[in-house]
Amino acid sequence: MSNQERYLSLVNEIQEHNRRYYLEDNPSVSDAEYDLLMRELRSLEEQHPEWIVPESPTQNVGADIDDAQQDALLARSPFAPIQHLHRMTSLDNAFDDSDLQSFEDRINRVLGTSGQSYDYTCELKIDGLSINVYYHNGQLTWAATRGNGVIGEDVTANLLTIPGIPRKLEGVPEHLEVRGEVFMTKEEFLRLNAEAEELGGTVFKNPRNAAAGSLRQKDASVTASRKLQVNFYALGSTEGLAVHTQGELLKWLQDHGFQTNPYSKHARGWSEAAAYHREMIQERPNFPVDADGTVVKVDRFDLQNELGFTSRAPRWAIAYKFPVEEARTVLQDIQINVGRTGKLAPLAVLDPVDVEGSTVARATLHNEDFIKDLDLHLGDTVVIRKAGGVIPEIVRVVKELRPEGAVPFQFPKECPVCHHPVTRDPENADTYCVNPECPSQSYQRILHFIHKGAMDIAGMGEKTLEQLVNSGRVTSVADLYALNMDTLLQIERMGEKNATKLLQQIEESKTRPLSRLIFGLGIRYVGARNAELLEKHFPDLDALLNASEVTLCNIPGLGDRIAESVYHSLQDPNMRELIERLRGYGLNFKSTFEAAGEELAGLTFVITGSLSQPRDDVKKRLERLGARVTGSVTKKTDYVLAGEDAGSKLEKATQLGVKVIDEAALETLIAQRS
Numbered sequence: 001m002s003n004q005e006r007y008l009s010l011v012n013e014i015q016e017h018n019r020r021y022y023l024e025d026n027p028s029v030s031d032a033e034y035d036l037l038m039r040e041l042r043s044l045e046e047q048h049p050e051w052i053v054p055e056s057p058t059q060n061v062g063a064d065i066d067d068a069q070q071d072a073l074l075a076r077s078p079f080a081p082i083q084h085l086h087r088m089t090s091l092d093n094a095f096d097d098s099d100l101q102s103f104e105d106r107i108n109r110v111l112g113t114s115g116q117s118y119d120y121t122c123e124l125k126i127d128g129l130s131i132n133v134y135y136h137n138g139q140l141t142w143a144a145t146r147g148n149g150v151i152g153e154d155v156t157a158n159l160l161t162i163p164g165i166p167r168k169l170e171g172v173p174e175h176l177e178v179r180g181e182v183f184m185t186k187e188e189f190l191r192l193n194a195e196a197e198e199l200g201g202t203v204f205k206n207p208r209n210a211a212a213g214s215l216r217q218k219d220a221s222v223t224a225s226r227k228l229q230v231n232f233y234a235l236g237s238t239e240g241l242a243v244h245t246q247g248e249l250l251k252w253l254q255d256h257g258f259q260t261n262p263y264s265k266h267a268r269g270w271s272e273a274a275a276y277h278r279e280m281i282q283e284r285p286n287f288p289v290d291a292d293g294t295v296v297k298v299d300r301f302d303l304q305n306e307l308g309f310t311s312r313a314p315r316w317a318i319a320y321k322f323p324v325e326e327a328r329t330v331l332q333d334i335q336i337n338v339g340r341t342g343k344l345a346p347l348a349v350l351d352p353v354d355v356e357g358s359t360v361a362r363a364t365l366h367n368e369d370f371i372k373d374l375d376l377h378l379g380d381t382v383v384i385r386k387a388g389g390v391i392p393e394i395v396r397v398v399k400e401l402r403p404e405g406a407v408p409f410q411f412p413k414e415c416p417v418c419h420h421p422v423t424r425d426p427e428n429a430d431t432y433c434v435n436p437e438c439p440s441q442s443y444q445r446i447l448h449f450i451h452k453g454a455m456d457i458a459g460m461g462e463k464t465l466e467q468l469v470n471s472g473r474v475t476s477v478a479d480l481y482a483l484n485m486d487t488l489l490q491i492e493r494m495g496e497k498n499a500t501k502l503l504q505q506i507e508e509s510k511t512r513p514l515s516r517l518i519f520g521l522g523i524r525y526v527g528a529r530n531a532e533l534l535e536k537h538f539p540d541l542d543a544l545l546n547a548s549e550v551t552l553c554n555i556p557g558l559g560d561r562i563a564e565s566v567y568h569s570l571q572d573p574n575m576r577e578l579i580e581r582l583r584g585y586g587l588n589f590k591s592t593f594e595a596a597g598e599e600l601a602g603l604t605f606v607i608t609g610s611l612s613q614p615r616d617d618v619k620k621r622l623e624r625l626g627a628r629v630t631g632s633v634t635k636k637t638d639y640v641l642a643g644e645d646a647g648s649k650l651e652k653a654t655q656l657g658v659k660v661i662d663e664a665a666l667e668t669l670i671a672q673r674s
């Protein structure tokens, strides 16, 4: 291949990656690999400017799609197109200190100075997706994604589900665009992926894709459930405002109620900016959200204006990317766990190794195809890194170091626990043990049923449950309610005191809200949020059992795939039998959802001590009835709701003369005010 052919094939290849990344939120290569391709492309273009084609990714922002593709996209997109008032651009990259130095040299050249150190505002480059929020006469009017920089997608309804975005601004120009980055914290990303792995939803590659995929949802209530956040850092134009530097702008944004990132810092000259960058690399493991680098911006706006833009990026800013740390280690083993849906989950067991500030000894391998594509052999030396700064993943095998005689890993044909033959889902690469009596599945199902978010039976430890399941004393969640003192005392290390406590918790769990029971049943796709939706819609479990598939599909926010899954799971004879047994044991089947009311409007509550219901449920109920629930007692607190063993908050209430009530008094209060 000639160099020019290589150039054109790079243009094509990168365009394809852009499409997958920006339009489908589903990249097939890592950002580091992508950046390497871009660097190669750039250096070819520097040597041969005459080769540059207009569709080159260096000349465009975003997916660089032509008109026909744009039409096709918009036709498919559930979002209306919106034209930005001012173009949204990308950023050029620096990969080492000398790139940063060249950046300052170029500024000197363009501004006609030489060797001068400029003032910069340095910020974190949050790895999310950019958003443009438009205020007309101070009123939030629409919000759009970057799109191709000129036209983006209207995601107003979705954006409004994110807390902390001002709806109204005072004393601002008639037209104002406020720009920032929508992102997902690492914690929320892990929670979402764990839920998706378990319930069978989309598993995202990294927090950026998760944020993009969550914001671009047809159904804004799905976006609302994803806990997105946003940091603002720019305006479309600062005309008509008394801000003259990026530093002042960040302050202006904060003063007007916009969330900004706390890590920004002033720097003088490229070397101070480089020092900030090094500091941030050290801090990176502590960021609640992943950042993929720092952004160095010329501070003064008059200089920014002089410097201007290239076709895709400002000349006054540069993204200094964090190094991607890779480590080598040895694949010791591949463990296969069987989840509660019967899904076989392969896990790589690695020689522990440090990557980006933490020790990695395990990595998920997703499914059979993932292992095949990597061509994993036990004993292989593998390269690992952290996707999105969080999830350790195996990137590739170092084939040269493969031990002699190593054989490719064979995915099991039978369940590693019950030895029942497994079946592969024809739609994806997942493999399932379909034996309904598989002890591993029973164990996982019961574990799910008793965990904190479901029936919350904390006294049942994993070891205890394991013994109960393995000895055949407990095979389904209903069996929990048949446990008695004699059975429990046969469990190793289970004394009378703990057994009594456990039996009491099991008894208490019978009164949990219906949504927790529905969640606990472990229906595919039904997490805590969907369970709540279902509880809101039906007066009791029987009404849900009798609901037709159409009725379920019509529940706003539930989604057809979920409705279908609920319907079919609840028709299953085994599920019916289980539910009847639970009814027999007297579990609560009634919806505890009162319609949202005003009974407690204007009152502030603090909850303390242990109550008959999980505190979170009580809090939600108070809020549904209009109350505000806060964490600490002040003079503004109207009531302290105290359960057993209430401590310092109770003392504080007495000191301040705040009324203290118990659960019974709360019911009276609600009844009086309704």
Ligand SMILES: NC(=O)c1ccc[n+]([C@@H]2O[C@H](COP(=O)([O-])OP(=O)(O)OC[C@H]3O[C@@H](n4cnc5c(N)ncnc54)[C@H](O)[C@@H]3O)[C@@H](O)[C@H]2O)c1
Pocket (backbone or CB within 6 Å): 017, 018, 020, 021, 022, 027, 028, 029, 030, 031, 032, 034, 035, 061, 062, 089, 090, 091, 123, 124, 125, 126, 127, 128, 129, 130, 131, 146, 180, 181, 233, 295, 319
């Ligand atoms: N893996 C893939 O297939 C693939 C494909 C395309 C792009 N990518 C990744 O995306 C990058 C290019 O994407 P891009 O054009 O969106 O640019 P970018 O993400 O490198 O930088 C520009 C963006 O940074 C964001 N940003 C975050 N914090 C900011 C701050 N404080 N100030 C200003 N901007 C801030 C803004 O959204 C802005 O649009 C590549 O370097 C690569 O890492 C990967």
Ligand SMILES: [Zn+2]
Pocket (backbone or CB within 6 Å): 338, 415, 416, 417, 418, 419, 420, 433, 434, 435, 438, 439, 440, 441
């Ligand atoms: Zn099995």
